[in-house]
Amino acid sequence: MMTSTPAAPRAERRTRLLGGASFAFAALTGCAAGTTAERLATSAAPMDIAQLCRPEAIEAVAATLSTKVTIREIPNGPKLTGGTKLIAATDRLPAYCQITGSYVTNPATGKTANFLATLPVNWNGKYLQLGCSGSCGVLLMNNPAAPPITITAQGYPGQILEKGYATFGNDLGHIATGGALSMDWAIKGPGKIDEEGLIDFNYRADQVMARMGKEFTRAFYAQASGAPPKITRSYFNGCSQGGREALVAASRFPEEFDGIIAGSPAISFADIGFQVGGAAVATLRSSDAAVSAPLMALVGKTVTQQCDALDGLSDGLIQNPAACDFKPERDLPLCDGSNAGQCFTKAQTQSVSALLSAAVDEKGAMVQPGYSVSEPAADFSPTKRPADLGNPVPWTPGDAGSGYWGLAEGVLATLAHRNDPAFRLRSIFSYGTGGRSGMDGFHTIVPQSEVALARSVLGRGSPRAADMGGLMRSRTKLILYHNLSDQVLTPYMSINFYKRLAALHGGYSRVQRTARLFTLPGTAHCGMAGVGPANFDAMGALESWVEHGAAPNALLARQNDPKTTIVTMGKVDWSKPAIRTMPLCKFPEMARYKGAGDVKDAANWACKAGDTSMLQIGQSGRQAGVTD
Known part of the structure; x- marks a missing residue:
């Protein structure tokens, strides 16, 4: 049990000062709301979780469900012998039952997806569905008992268990066979892919789980009460792939949830493939086109010097990178023989421009926004250079040093072209300068026909603002957030999505009744790193909005160890x-x-109602394809 600290009252006052922001900052600084024993002591009849978690009891629960569920150990989740495990209470966490198995997503074909359920003794009457990560296929980032849960759901480790949520997550209907972003799971042979698996990946595994998970939850806790209890609230929370899943839920079946959190969402895998593939291939145009990590760090330093003060304060954070006027071809120092190691060839400035610029089709229509200029990463630039820079197949599947190529290949070659052995992904990328709406720097150009094909295959899993009518008419609330220095999924996808949503539904004040967007300056993908505060109580904010009508005007974020990664998360x-x-x-x-006080203290910052500063667009934003 974490003990209280003298900082708690001040933290609580900050929460009030931030205009109703719901953030369990006291818990993050050591003020959890009582021990497990104290919380359970308030229950009239504490349940016997050991009895409920017996294998035969879980089998009996599964037998009552309308969806066919098989309880078993699965190969891509926590190893639970027989598919069940009781985890004893600690001084901080309640006892809980974890269950793995599979459920049928299509009765006509018998297609299944694997799942993980986590059911605590201190159940709060609520259901929480957690999204996946990467291309999914692994039950880790949607395991509330695993340290990386703070990446998926924000908050702090164990928070979901402390709150008492019944949580469910799935693998989107496949078992991962390659890297985090690999689509190898879909390959069934030359010209063949797992069509049923693609449907599960796009939307079906989550839609079926939304009903199965709630039914399972009621049946599980009915063992203690003798009658199926009511689920008082139902939520969805995910980041990255999970953020895409969250928006799919919001667009296709919002009625299943009272509230949804979509973090740094991969809104359109199809469109992402064109931009990241083009950025990778751009580095192969000549022997001097590759951009090293030190050179990308120099890009970041140049951008910071030029853009940091645009928000009124030089503090290392760029609040609105789209407002910058940075242009690689113009602002990066060219090599002249006297500045070795601190300069760029023309080809290298163009490679940087291809990363930061939107990909367009041959008629100039935007396909996918470019990346943010703040804290740019060298991930896109492959570290493994092919011996023949003109090779039509520059990297083989699974090459760890291929930069973003693997994602583009998986989405476009494997899924869109259904693993056609004759298709050469590299052939679809060309480059140019000039264009419309300010997108006049060096950028990727892709054929309209390829865009149409990819969108037709992945469209059911690519939520659009135009599909949100059901959400906007419902009582479901949506919190959308994106890291502004996201090096994996450009934040401009979410910003453009939200701008379009506002345009379709009466402006920002109208949309904010249902959906609110928050951006996190200086933070990397899903808050795993960066120079800015990246962690906040997402669930607390959503609970306050849904259950108490307190819409979040601001979220209080904290910065942990800036070196935090998925691997080190458990050591924070x-x-x-x-x-x-x-x-x-x-x-x-x-x-x-x-204007006064420690710039690293939230109490010295404010959000002004009616402010529209994030709508300002400079050269960087126009080049990246940020819409007006």
Whole structure:
């Protein structure tokens, strides 16, 4: 049990000062709301979780469900012998039952998906569905008992269990066979893919689980009460792939959830493939086109010097990178023989431009926005250079040093072209300058026909603002957030999506009744790294909005160890004070420093109602394809 600290009252006051932002900052600084024993002591009849979690009891539960469910150990999740395991209570966490198995997603074909259920003794009457990560196929990032859950769901480790949620996650109907972004699971042979698996991946595995998971939850806890209890609230939470799943739920079956959180979503895998594939191939155009990590760091330093003060304060954070006027071909120092190691060839500036610029079709229509200029990463630039730069197949599947190529190949060659052995992905990319709407730098060009094909195959799993009518008419609430230095999924996907949503539904004030967007300056994909505060209580904010009508005007974010990764997440000491805190304003507002006090203290920042600073677009935003 974490003990209270003197900082707690001040943290609580900050929460109030941030305009109703719901953030369990006290818990993050060591003020959890009582021990497990204290919470359970308030229950009139504490349940015997050991009895409920017996294998024969779980089998009996599964037998009652309308969806066919098989309880078993699965190869891509926590190893639970027989598919069940009781985890005993600790001084901080309640006892809980974890269950794995499979469920039928299509009765006509017998297609299944694997799942993980986590059912705590202190059940709060609520259901929470957790999204996946990468191309899915592994039950890890949607395991509330695993340290990486803070990447998927934000908050702090164990928070979901402490709150008492019954949680379910699935593998989107396949078992991962390659890297995190590999689509190898879909390959069934030359010219053949798993069509049923593609449907599960697009939307069906989540849609079926939304019903199965709630039915399973009621049947499980009915063992203790003798009658199926009511689920009082139902939520969905995910980041990255899970963010895409969340938006798919919001667009296709919002009635299944009272509230949805979509973090840094991969809104359109089809469109992402064109931009990242083009960025990777751009580095092969000549022997001097590759961009090293040190050179990308120099890009970042140049951008910071040029753009940091645009928000009124030089503090290392660029609040609105789209407002920058950075242009690689113009602003990066060219090599002249006297600045070795601190300069760029023309080809290298063009490679950087291809990363930061939108991919367009041959008629100039935007296909996918470019990346943010703030804290740019070298991930796109392959570290493994093919011996023949003109090779039509520059990298073989699974090449670890291929940069973003693997994602593009999986989405476009494997899924869109259904593993056609004659298709050569590299052949679809060309490059040019000039264009419309300010997208006049060096950028990727792809054929309209390829775009139409990819969207037709992946369209059912690619949510559009135009598909959100059902959500906007419902009582379901949506919190959308995106890291502004996201090096994997450009934040401009979410910003353009939200702008379109506002245009379709009466403007920002109208849309904010149902859906709110928050952007996180200086933070990398799903908050795993960066120079800015990246962690916040997403579930607390959504609960306050759905259950108490307190819409979040700002979210209080904290910065942990900036070196945190998926691997080191479990080693973060959450009892230590945050390195920095600040408010995340609802879009299009931007956080402003009040002019006095520690810039790393959220109390010295404010979100001004009616502010539209995040709508400002400079050269960088226009080049990246940020819409007006």
